[in-house]
Amino acid sequence: MFRKIFIQNFVNPVIWKYIKWSKRFDIFSDIQIIEKKSLESNLISQRKKLFEMIKYCDVNIAYYNKIIKDNSIKYTVDTINEDIKKFPILNKDILKKEFNNLKNSKFNWNFITNRSWWSTWEPVKFLQNSEFLDEIWAMKMLFNKRAWRNEWEYMIKLWWSDSDIIKWSQWLRWFLVKNFMNFEILNSFNLNPKLMDKYVSYINKTKPCVIEAYTQSIYEFANYIKLNQIKIYSPKWIITSAWTLYPYMRSLIEEVFNCKVYNRYWTREVWDIWCTCEEWSFHINTWNHYLEILDDKKNHVNNWETWKIYITTLNNYIMPLIRYEIWDIWTKNDIENYICKCWRWLPIVKNIEGREMSVFKTKDWKIIAWEFFIHFIWVVHNKWFIEKFQVIQEDYNQIRIKVILKDKVSFENEKNHLTQNIKKVMWDNCNIIFETVKEIPSLPSWKYLYTISNIK
Numbered sequence: 001m002f003r004k005i006f007i008q009n010f011v012n013p014v015i016w017k018y019i020k021w022s023k024r025f026d027i028f029s030d031i032q033i034i035e036k037k038s039l040e041s042n043l044i045s046q047r048k049k050l051f052e053m054i055k056y057c058d059v060n061i062a063y064y065n066k067i068i069k070d071n072s073i074k075y076t077v078d079t080i081n082e083d084i085k086k087f088p089i090l091n092k093d094i095l096k097k098e099f100n101n102l103k104n105s106k107f108n109w110n111f112i113t114n115r116s117w118w119s120t121w122e123p124v125k126f127l128q129n130s131e132f133l134d135e136i137w138a139m140k141m142l143f144n145k146r147a148w149r150n151e152w153e154y155m156i157k158l159w160w161s162d163s164d165i166i167k168w169s170q171w172l173r174w175f176l177v178k179n180f181m182n183f184e185i186l187n188s189f190n191l192n193p194k195l196m197d198k199y200v201s202y203i204n205k206t207k208p209c210v211i212e213a214y215t216q217s218i219y220e221f222a223n224y225i226k227l228n229q230i231k232i233y234s235p236k237w238i239i240t241s242a243w244t245l246y247p248y249m250r251s252l253i254e255e256v257f258n259c260k261v262y263n264r265y266w267t268r269e270v271w272d273i274w275c276t277c278e279e280w281s282f283h284i285n286t287w288n289h290y291l292e293i294l295d296d297k298k299n300h301v302n303n304w305e306t307w308k309i310y311i312t313t314l315n316n317y318i319m320p321l322i323r324y325e326i327w328d329i330w331t332k333n334d335i336e337n338y339i340c341k342c343w344r345w346l347p348i349v350k351n352i353e354g355r356e357m358s359v360f361k362t363k364d365w366k367i368i369a370w371e372f373f374i375h376f377i378w379v380v381h382n383k384w385f386i387e388k389f390q391v392i393q394e395d396y397n398q399i400r401i402k403v404i405l406k407d408k409v410s411f412e413n414e415k416n417h418l419t420q421n422i423k424k425v426m427w428d429n430c431n432i433i434f435e436t437v438k439e440i441p442s443l444p445s446w447k448y449l450y451t452i453s454n455i456k
């Protein structure tokens with residue numbers, strides 16, 4: 001406890017203030033004013049950035065240079081919002097196929113290779129240069145500021161943590177990051193009453209400034225606290241992400257923790273897309289993205305009741321994405337350019353909808369988050385042999401995993417290891433059945449489910 005107080009109040013502020021290990025702090029001071037500028041001026045600077053990015057792609061990115069030439073696309077800074085509509089949609093399949101043509105090969109260093117693992121399909125690989133990551137982190141810091149948290153203040157993350165199965169090098173990396181960034185991770189993949197009691201005591205003892213959590217995990221946690229009438233410390237804010245926060249979830253979490261909740265959405269391809277405010281509007285990250293919401297007719301796809309979201313990245317120069325399709329979320333509203341009651345001058349989207357997943361439960365209230373399977377299969381065991389999967393809890397002791405295979409031999413070699421590790425996190429006498437299939441159908445309006453529970 002003393003160590004935490006010492007780190008939080010003396011060590012971390014000094015580190016954060018004086019060690020400028022990236023440009024993100026400078027960018028952060030610059031962008032703090034954007035919310036206070038007029039909406040018009042923010043849209044103008046976004047338009048200029050979009051124009052510059054298209055110009056850059058024309059010169060440096062083979063894939064886009066060909067599209068511009070083949071379609072004789074003309075663009076100017078004043079007409080860029082219309083000109084961009086002439087570009088085709090970029091989806092995961094094209095990203096995979098055109099990977100080499102989408103990157104600027106002049107970048108030899110100073111970038112990372114990232115992977116999307118929220119995807120239903122096998123993860124997609126893409127590149128992000130370090131300047132882009134600085135811009136993204138600066139925006140994340142601005143969003144964190146909405147929760148009244150300074151970067152050095154103590155935070156608890158109700159998050160994934162597979163430290164019992166990951167390699168020690170990853171464990172060491174996390175250990176250093178956690179201490180430097182002053183946060184602690186409480187594993188939410190595998191909640192059970194004993195663990196939740198432990199987490200309650202831990203939160204009451206360490207009094208975090210903010211709790212950041214997977215939406216569904218904090219909802220289940222709040223549910224447990226309320227049902228058992230347990231006393232819990234109230235942080236300044238709770239930040240939820242990675243899942244749709246429905247009004248019934250938000251009101252329960254706010255009631256139990258006696259604080260406000262805000263919701264942030266990000267994907268690994270483009271990072272933070274938006275963040276809610278006190279008025280519950282989703283304010284768009286115009287600093288890093290140009291966002292379009294398109295209906296089915298514009299995309300020539302039938303029977304879609306809702307509109308999908310497409311993003312053009314404005315700061316990633318190694319692999320710019322133009323009109324990249326965001327798969328897991330959709331909306332029924334267009335972008336609105338009106339002034340929110342919170343007085344933040346950034347465009348708004350209302351009513352975001354997203355993945356609808358089931359958590360898995362045992363008879364004795366142990367809860368396994370659906371994120372576990374996605375993370376576990378795609379990231380921990382990711383050897384590119386599974387193309388698509390779906391996990392179904394058929395009974396308390398039976399889990400069926402439907403898989404479309406890419407490489408049968410590698411899958412058979414890994415199957416036992418995968419089964420043992422899933423049992424380790426779930427429960428030992430659980431029967432895990434792998435079923436190889438040719439197709440896993442989506443629900444209408446592409447609401448594909450990774451996890452289904454037949455337990456009511």
Ligand SMILES: [Zn+2]
Pocket residue numbers: 277278279280281283340341342343344
């Ligand atoms: Zn607002």
